[in-house]
Amino acid sequence: MKRIISVFTVVFLLLSSLSLAGCGDSDKIVLKVYNWGGDYISTGEGDTLDTIAEFEKAYPHIKVEYTTFASNEEMYAKLQSGSAQYDVIIPSDYMIARMIEENMVEQLDFSNIPNYADVMEQYKNLPFDPNNIYSVPYIWGTVGIIYDSSVVKDVPTSWDVLWDPQYADQVLMFDNPRDALGIAMKKLGYSQNSTNAYEWQEAAEELKKQKWQAYLMDEILDKMENGEAVMAPYYAGDTLLIQEENPNIAFAMPEEGSNLFVDSMVVQKGSAHKTEAEQFINFMCETRIAKANVEMISYSTPLQSVYDELEPEWKNSKILYPDREALDRCESFVHLPADINALIQSLWLEIKAG
Amino acid sequence: MRKRMATPYLIWILLFTLVPLGMVVYYAFTAKEGGFTLQNLTNIPKYAPVFARSIWLALVATALCLVLAFPVAYRIARSTGNRQRTLLLLVMLPMWMNFLLCTRAWMTLLEDTGLINRFLGLIGLGPVHMINTQGAVILGMVYNYLPFMILPLYSVMVKIDRSVIEAARDLGADGIRVIGRIIIPLSMPGIISGITMVFVPSVSTFIISRWLGGSSNLLIGDLIEQQFIGSAYDPYAGSALALVLMVLMLIIMAIMNLFDSEDIEGAMI
Structure with missing residues (x-):
């Protein structure tokens, strides 16, 4: 070939x-x-x-x-x-x-x-x-919660807020298994680099508990800017860009820590x-x-x-x-063993195809 | 000489269709570690719900396209001169804009706080939740692929001899009979190619489901994209998926062609 x-x-x-x-x-x-x-x-x-x-x-x-x-x-x-x-x-x-x-x-x-x-x-x-x-580092950043402060009055302190039932159907989630399941892992208090299959399965169950408005990546920026969603996980640095267009947007770093x-x-x-x-x-x-x-x-x-x-x-x-x-409190992703990667992929499929 | 004129096209199709197709088949039967395997294909049944959803949505979109396109195509075929040219132009107008831009625009239109809902709000209606639903995905398919249904229908209908219709009328057939026994059977080749041209891209789309379906309406196209350039990165599984999708499409096309090859009498409804 x-x-x-x-x-x-x-x-x-x-x-x-x-x-x-x-x-x-x-x-x-x-x-x-x-x-x-x-x-x-x-x-x-x-x-x-x-x-x-x-x-x-x-x-x-x-x-x-x-x-x-x-x-x-x-x-x-x-x-x-x-x-x-x-x-x-x-x-x-x-x-x-x-x-x-x-x-x-x-x-x-x-x-x-x-x-x-x-x-x-x-x-x-x-x-x-x-x-x-x-390698030589080029740039770094963190992932946190960007939210519309005109709707979400209390500053979020935990990833739990994404699962708050009153915001069902108004929260966006990352469309990528490592990021999305990673957030559920952090919410549960586990490492985003865990090699424990049960923890990943638990995280998948957790992810299914919320009704997300949509799973997206870069489109999150647009949707938050236009006020289509009230909350989403996103990259810290982009918050500054969105704030120029929509001053209601704020950023919070959850206490459980996040991805660096x-x-x-x-x-x-x-x-x-x-x-x-x-x-x-x-x-x-x-x-x-x-x-x-x-x-x-x-x-x-x-x-x-x-x-x-x-x-x-x-x-x-x-x-x-x-x-x-x-x-x-933040972690950087490491390269996971092949069996855990395969598990993450099949859990993700189960979540998305469900 | 005449035979040679097709040579550039044959080379083209060999290099860019058959060779890649061969690679897809090769990958579908290859294990990650190398060597022959059926594993990639035996894994496919777990994707059954995604296949079912893709085929269902594509069928609905195709049916809607057919229902919408038929009268339009007939109207264009029966008009003449400038009017006909203008109508054809209008049909093709949306195709001048990039398909991705159109789809992205629909995303903005359909949002809960989008243009449509803002307008509905002004006249005291709604808001109607539209984005991230299966309906929105179907709308995206119909919008993007409708011209591919209208054009083949038109090109067949324009050739229907007006005197055949007049003869039917003279022999006492009413409007519905003329449509059912004359126009539809004579349009069959156009209907078949229109269905093919709408169904195939609909069943394999991925961007429409991502932008308008919020990607919780995962389709096979999304699945394949994830295997090749997305987070799943497994071109072997992706090739197996693509292969199964191609075989399914071939089967569906073969069934369609059965209708086409039957004589006109048999195809009558």
Whole structure:
């Protein structure tokens, strides 16, 4: 099968090289960067900094080819198909753990990444890359409850509030088993990385107890902004964006703790331009570049110098930078064993198909 | 020479339809660890409720399309000149807009606080809960695929010889008889291809159910999408699902074609 795919790849590469020939950039090194879609880098829109153009200015012999994915799994599927070779990829924590386990990423040469020194201690040696040899953190954030404060009068303190019968049919839920079941796990006081099958089954039962308005992902943003739902779990940083449109929207971090995600930069195994990839990673950690990116994404930065330079309204935001104590209650996803993953998938199907 | 003219198309279909189809079949019978397995297919029965729901919703949408499209297509076929061109243009107008945009727009329209409910509120009605229901999914299917029913019907009906209808009238058939014994039987090829063109995309859609059904109305399309680019990531199970869906569609199409091939007398209702 792999062979058929590679025949395809060769055909397509031939076709694409034909069409690109004569563009004049042929003597440049092409660095392929694969990142999350939807404003996950500063693009120069408005008066922001075009960080990729800045990189190409600093390294005139490199041309960046930037593509995006919508989910970690989509990215993984693309790599698995064997039809794509990227240099720099920016997936999330648990997916990086999986890629390390499956030998899909290169060990980094940190002498090419001096800016790594700027990474705050708590974002080094994270559980998915315990000795920090494969990845450099790009951005992080937490998941909490966003709610319409004109309807929900009391500040939510627990995930329980999503299950409050008076809000039945008015609450949205993540359309993704790891996030949705993870929230039920936290509500029950279990770890989101549990390897205990019974706990996951209990979480599935818990999830079935509420009548959710819908299971959605990015669409949650729109629906909350327009007041279609009163509550939803969502990413902390996006709250600031929604608040610009709908000032009634507020954010609460449940006391049981939540998910802390870290999206980190890695180099795909087999990259022909590993040094340039490391230069790119290093460049993305430069203060002015990383600051532009974090301001565009409106999530949280792992870099000390960037944090120090942020506007006070960002820096002091408890939504973006919660207290240490709240952060300590959060967990990052790890890559679960295959049997637990399979169980989660079948429980999810049962919930959704029900 | 004439034979060779089809060559580009044959190469195209070989490369981009038959080869991928072969890959789907290959994956469906391959285990995650490699090697032959029937496991992917024997797992399918647990998805039975999803298959049943998809087929049911697609059937309802197809039936609604047929009922709505038939008179429209007839009206267009019987009109002439500019009027006919204008009517055809109106039918095709929604297809000029991207299908995803249309569906997304319906999501906004149908919300509890959406445009429709705000309007109903103004005249003292509602609010009517529409979004995230099976009805909304069917509406999305009918809206998006209605032109695919109207156009084949029209292209068959426009060829019906007017004198056949006049002859039936002269021999004393009333309006209902003319429709039942002349127009419907003569439109049968259009009906069949219209049903195919609406049913197939309806049964395999995933974005309509996600946006208008709130994805608690999971369809096979959603299931397959989850296996390939979604959280479930299991292209082997996904291929098995796609294979079963294709076989089911083929069976349904074969049944449909039975009606088509029977002589006109037999197809009369």
